[in-house]
Amino acid sequence: MLKEFTKDFRSRMIWMGVASLFMALAIVGQSYLVVTIIQQLFLDNAAFSSILPAVFILIGMLLVRTVFQYMIKGSGIKMAQTAKVSIREKLLRHFTSQPMIDADKGQSGRKTSLFMDTIDEIDGYFSQYLPQVIQSVGIVLIVWLVIFIQNWTSGLIILVSAPFIPVFMMIIGIKTKDKSKEQLSELAAFSGTFLDTLQGLPTVKLFGRSQEQRNKIDQDSTSFRDATMGVLKVAFTNSLALEFIAMLSIGLIALEIAIRMIIFQNLSFFTGFFVLLLAPELFSQLKQLGSAFHSGRASMGAASRVEDVLDEETTPVSWGTASLKTDKAPELRLEQASFHYEEGNFQLAPASMRILPYEQVAIIGKTGAGKSTLLHVLAGFLPAKEGNFLIDGIAQEKVEKADWFGRIGYLSQQPYVFSGTVRDNILLGSQEEQHDKVIQEVAEHAGIWKWITALPDGLDTIIGEGGRGLSGGEKQRIAIARTLLKKPQILFFDEPTTGLDIQTEHILQKSLDTLRNQTTMITVAHRLHTIRNADKIFLLDQGEIAGEGTHEQLYKNNEMYRKMIHTQQGGREA
Numbered sequence: 002m003l004k005e006f007t008k009d010f011r012s013r014m015i016w017m018g019v020a021s022l023f024m025a026l027a028i029v030g031q032s033y034l035v036v037t038i039i040q041q042l043f044l045d046n047a048a049f050s051s052i053l054p055a056v057f058i059l060i061g062m063l064l065v066r067t068v069f070q071y072m073i074k075g076s077g078i079k080m081a082q083t084a085k086v087s088i089r090e091k092l093l094r095h096f097t098s099q100p101m102i103d104a105d106k107g108q109s110g111r112k113t114s115l116f117m118d119t120i121d122e123i124d125g126y127f128s129q130y131l132p133q134v135i136q137s138v139g140i141v142l143i144v145w146l147v148i149f150i151q152n153w154t155s156g157l158i159i160l161v162s163a164p165f166i167p168v169f170m171m172i173i174g175i176k177t178k179d180k181s182k183e184q185l186s187e188l189a190a191f192s193g194t195f196l197d198t199l200q201g202l203p204t205v206k207l208f209g210r211s212q213e214q215r216n217k218i219d220q221d222s223t224s225f226r227d228a229t230m231g232v233l234k235v236a237f238t239n240s241l242a243l244e245f246i247a248m249l250s251i252g253l254i255a256l257e258i259a260i261r262m263i264i265f266q267n268l269s270f271f272t273g274f275f276v277l278l279l280a281p282e283l284f285s286q287l288k289q290l291g292s293a294f295h296s297g298r299a300s301m302g303a304a305s306r307v308e309d310v311l312d313e314e315t316t317p318v319s320w321g322t323a324s325l326k327t328d329k330a331p332e333l334r335l336e337q338a339s340f341h342y343e344e345g346n347f348q349l350a351p352a353s354m355r356i357l358p359y360e361q362v363a364i365i366g367k368t369g370a371g372k373s374t375l376l377h378v379l380a381g382f383l384p385a386k387e388g389n390f391l392i393d394g395i396a397q398e399k400v401e402k403a404d405w406f407g408r409i410g411y412l413s414q415q416p417y418v419f420s421g422t423v424r425d426n427i428l429l430g431s432q433e434e435q436h437d438k439v440i441q442e443v444a445e446h447a448g449i450w451k452w453i454t455a456l457p458d459g460l461d462t463i464i465g466e467g468g469r470g471l472s473g474g475e476k477q478r479i480a481i482a483r484t485l486l487k488k489p490q491i492l493f494f495d496e497p498t499t500g501l502d503i504q505t506e507h508i509l510q511k512s513l514d515t516l517r518n519q520t521t522m523i524t525v526a527h528r529l530h531t532i533r534n535a536d537k538i539f540l541l542d543q544g545e546i547a548g549e550g551t552h553e554q555l556y557k558n559n560e561m562y563r564k565m566i567h568t569q570q571g572g573r574e575a
């Protein structure tokens with residue numbers, strides 16, 4: 002994945018290469034001038050004024066070096082920013098293109114950690130590793146060439162000792178990728194458990210499981226700490242080995258220069274000192290490359306974790322480009338359409354049905370019969386695996402996604418309320434800004450206006466993430482207000498199984514009645530009222546349609562339906 006980006010960053014990398022050549026020349030020039038100044042001042046006893054031009058050129062060289070170093074680093078940071086934005090977009094597209102069922106999978110904390118920490122870890126590859134490789138290769142080659150020309154024996158010592166650094170770097174660094182991947186997995190697990198516990202705190206307390214949860218968090222945090230220590234251990238071993246090799250090589254060069262200068266007296270002070278200044282510059286570049294290699298490997302571990310998630314199999318719903326040519330609610334038709342989840346063995350048997358515009362449809366059946374699954378297939382949240390799903394005669398996969406979702410509404414059993422103002426939450430139902438009068442109107446219909454006016458900031462009151470601080474009934478009413486604002490042509494409604502308070506129930510009924518003639522309503526129904534008033538009822542049993550018709554027809558002809566109604570009525574006749 003990371004290599005893909007290097008193509009996009011080719012021009013930046015060429016520019017970095019050029020900058021590193023200038024840096025190398027500045028390093029050589031800087032050492033040359035330092036030696037010249039010292040030789041003139043201390044050996045040739047030159048006047049200070051005569052070395053002033055050299056001092057100014059030296060300052061210039063230092064400046065050139067600093068500026069190019071800054072530019073290479075800046076370029077690396079820009080590459081990292083672009084790459085991170087692009088990877089985050091890819092991941093977001095992956096998460097959002099998943100069908101509802103996959104989107105709900107896994108812990109939110111894990112996903113957040115992947116999205117934030119893991120992608121941040123990729124930063125090092127572009128901001129440190131790549132720039133350092135380009136910089137070090139250029140500088141090391143040029144500096145080595147100058148040393149070799151000046152004193153070939155020193156050049157030879159470097160040629161023998163320097164390759165140990167990349168070799169050690171690779172041997173030690175190889176482990177970094179796996180260790181870093183493990184560390185990020187542990188962090189994700191820790192974030193997941195922590196967020197899960199936080200969200201389920203009342204449940205945990207209620208069941209007296211605080212200690213177990215505490216132990217689990219403790220365990221996850223210890224695993225994360227151990228994994229972090231593992232990565233750090235590799236990093237420290239890496240630095241130790243690099244320092245050791247560099248120190249040994251520089252020591253050898255110093256010894257060789259001293260022997261040639263003092264014993265054999267065949268090396269000038271100028272050349273000896275020049276080489277002694279250049280050698281640490283060369284090894285410093287190699288050491289920096291070693292550390293950058295470590296962060297590069299850690300980034301590769303992070304990238305591989307992102308890749309694992311991107312490679313996860315999903316069953317996305319495909320959409321096309323055809324617009325529905327109708328202003329009214331489209332007709333829906335299933336032709337031998339079936340569905341099964343990747344996991345588990347539930348099968349929605351091939352089902353055929355026709356839902357006419359503005360029909361009131363109820364889907365009923367026992368728990369686990371497949372009612373919500375059928376509703377999700379009809380709403381385009383899940384793909385029909387076989388058979389056809391036709392929307393106004395057009396195959397669903399050819400219909401434009403935005404056109405379809407612009408026409409439908411979905412009221413789930415547990416509607417989601419976002420962290421934000423009450424106004425923002427209601428306005429989710431509208432593509433445009435709406436006047437407060439309109440919001441008031443739908444809020445009144447949804448029976449929540451009085452509640453809103455009693456809030457400290459009215460419509461501008463901030464409500465918590467996931468609707469925390471709101472009762473179930475209040476969340477439902479906000480969801481109803483959103484739906485009323487959207488005025489969908491088709492409303493998919495997963496009726497709450499748990500009894501709403503009588504008032505919310507009454508409001509819900511009234512709101513749905515207002516929509517009755519302008520909306521096709523497909524309801525997973527639990528209330529007798531909805532079932533009796535439906536134009537068409539589909540009775541599901543273990544994933545199969547076991548009956549279809551009006552209440553009267555089914556009551557007359559279907560034993561299972563009769564039994565269900567009797568149970569609902571507590572034994573009374575319908």
Ligand SMILES: Nc1ncnc2c1ncn2[C@@H]1O[C@H](COP(=O)(O)OP(=O)(O)OP(=O)(O)O)[C@@H](O)[C@H]1O
Pocket residue numbers: 102342343344345347366367368369370371372373374375
């Ligand atoms: N994401 C999933 N992966 C695998 N199996 C699933 C998934 N979601 C639901 N199921 C299974 O599919 C079957 C049908 O589930 P569905 O939610 O459609 O039933 P339902 O009739 O709506 O039930 P209820 O009335 O309890 O909501 C169940 O056995 C359920 O466990």
